[in-house]
Each structure stands twice: as C-alpha cells, then as structure tokens.
Amino acid sequence: MIPETSAIRQTPAWQQELACAISDPAELLAALHLDPAWLPAAQGAAQLFPLRVPRGFVARMRRGDPRDPLLRQVLPLAEEHLAAPGFSTDPVGDLAAMASPGVLHKYQGRVLLTATGACAVHCRYCFRRHFPYTESSAGTDHWQAALDYLAQEPSLREVILSGGDPLTLSERRLAEFIRAAAGIAHLERLRIHTRLPVVLPERITPELVRTLSSTRLSTVVVIHANHANEIDDAVIDALAPMRAAGVTLLNQSVLLRDVNDSAGALVALSETLFAAGVLPYYLHLLDRVQGAAHFEVPEDEARALMQQLTSRLPGYLVPRLVREIAGAPAKQVVA
Numbered sequence: 001m002i003p004e005t006s007a008i009r010q011t012p013a014w015q016q017e018l019a020c021a022i023s024d025p026a027e028l029l030a031a032l033h034l035d036p037a038w039l040p041a042a043q044g045a046a047q048l049f050p051l052r053v054p055r056g057f058v059a060r061m062r063r064g065d066p067r068d069p070l071l072r073q074v075l076p077l078a079e080e081h082l083a084a085p086g087f088s089t090d091p092v093g094d095l096a097a098m099a100s101p102g103v104l105h106k107y108q109g110r111v112l113l114t115a116t117g118a119c120a121v122h123c124r125y126c127f128r129r130h131f132p133y134t135e136s137s138a139g140t141d142h143w144q145a146a147l148d149y150l151a152q153e154p155s156l157r158e159v160i161l162s163g164g165d166p167l168t169l170s171e172r173r174l175a176e177f178i179r180a181a182a183g184i185a186h187l188e189r190l191r192i193h194t195r196l197p198v199v200l201p202e203r204i205t206p207e208l209v210r211t212l213s214s215t216r217l218s219t220v221v222v223i224h225a226n227h228a229n230e231i232d233d234a235v236i237d238a239l240a241p242m243r244a245a246g247v248t249l250l251n252q253s254v255l256l257r258d259v260n261d262s263a264g265a266l267v268a269l270s271e272t273l274f275a276a277g278v279l280p281y282y283l284h285l286l287d288r289v290q291g292a293a294h295f296e297v298p299e300d301e302a303r304a305l306m307q308q309l310t311s312r313l314p315g316y317l318v319p320r321l322v323r324e325i326a327g328a329p330a331k332q333v334v335a
Ligand SMILES: *Cc1c(COP(=O)(O)O)cnc(C)c1O
Pocket: 104, 105, 106, 107, 110, 111, 112, 160, 330, 331
C-alpha cells in the first residue's frame, strides 16, 4: 500500500490549488471582509451556476469593496435570476454547430473542441454557463471521435482546444492529444483558449511549457483577462517561459458593465498585457446568455469606448471589438 503522504506529494501543486478553490459564498465574503448581507443572494444565484474561484485570484481583489472588478466577475448576484428579452441558454448556437460530441466546426480552416467541461473559475457572464458539457466533451473518450473528425477534414489548418478550460486537463491527457493532432498532416496550428495562466498561474509548469513547445504545430495560447488587476507578478512569471519557448500569447476579454467599461480600464489592460508579453486580440461584446443581462454594455457605448482606445493606444494594443452571431462565418467585427 502506498503511504498517504507520498500520494499527496504526487499530486501536482496546481491540482491541489484547483481542488481547494473557494466554492462557498460565505467563505468568499468572509475572506474579503464583505457585508454578510450579500450572502442570501449569492447562495441563491450559486444554485444556478456554482461559485468557483481560486484563492490566488481572490488575493488580487480589494478587501471590503463589493465593486471590485475581479470580484464582480465571480460573485453570484440576485440579478442572475432575472429573465431578459433576447437572453437565452445557448446564445451562440453551439448545440446546432456540434459536428460530433465536443467538436464545433463553425469557421473555415479551424475547429474548436470543447475539451472538458471543467473550469478553474466560474465567470458569471460565461456564455457556456448552461452548456451540457457532460454529453459534449471531446476529451472523454481519449479524443478518438474528435481526432477522427480532424483527420477526415483536409480543409482544417488549426485546432482550438477550448472548454471549459483545456488546461484543467492532466498533463498526460493534453500531451496525448497534441501528439495525435501533430500526426495529422494538414494541421499546422494548435490554439489553446484558457483562463488558467491568469486565475491559476501554478498550472504553467515546466512540463507544460515543454509539451506546448516540443510539437511540430505552431502553438498559440489565448488567455482571458478582463482587467489589469488580474495580471500580477505570479501571472507575469508564468507567462514568461511560454513566451520564451516560442508560444504566441494573445488575450481575449469580454466587455463587462462595472468591470472594464471605461477607456481607462481598457487602456490599462492593454498596457499591462503588453508588459507581460501578451497582445490584445478580441474584446467581445457580451454573448446574451440568460442570467448575465446586468453585465451588458450597449453597442453604441462600446463603439465610443473603442474610439477612445484608438486615440490613446498604438494600433497593436487595440483589441478588435467583436460579436458572435449564431450561424455567421466568423466573429463579426463591430466598427
Ligand atoms: C470563436 C471561435 C473560433 C475562433 O475564431 P477566431 O476568429 O479564429 O479567433 C473558432 N471556432 C469556433 C466555434 C468559435 O466559436
């Protein structure tokens, strides 16, 4: 029998960190010295979509400030119960686009795999908050159905691992996929959409960096940060070895009411990302998912913000403002 202590030692630090993420609203409020009056609403909305936030991310929030821009992304609120016209459970038509379980082929030349349903953090505005991942994850059968799809579709150049968060998968499961994908001759690029470098930087282990940089595929990692306060020294230190290993680093954000809906917040985000070796890619208008209407910033206001960004930043630090429209051949640039 293996003594318990050695079993604990074998669990990577990031998996332990992931396992001890905060999921109890009372604990989150207490950690931030917030008024317990927020608790009933938080507990109620956590029934709709559970609270989940890693402790390291909570540590970047301001204590005693219910309007903290990081807290607002994760704290369940009573507003999530409100139905709003135009907001639905599958706003981007993912279920219709599913070519095989976990395989979303909407755009030419690239295919997106929902590799797993698990995330390290539950973002309240997430368009996949109602998504039936258990039936539709590409990683569950050791990738076989997804790999078959990739192999028989010669128009594909790029495979995107998304989710959920693909970096919640074990090293072994990821490496298994990358090795098999690299064996498909028409594929040239591997892209990973992940929030882990931001919310759980411990995940970027030397082993992961080796896995990402030792494949013949060109690797792009698209992180997801919405506010400059998310990028602390631990995040910067996690990104540096990936960049040094030749991984292209991009960021996508969602434009969110009371999180980053000011030119100042967006300028600071772009500048902070660049200093960390990351270029801004997309700024998404909110997908109209049920329970997230209170996060919406109207399109006119978004356009006005973009004009300010364009006048204050070099072009390469201005993200493209986009909206996803179900059935469209690409993300639609809002100009
Ligand atoms: C967003 C998305 C992509 C990626 O689009 P890019 O414009 O290449 O970033 C690919 N497939 C699906 C299904 C998507 O939703």
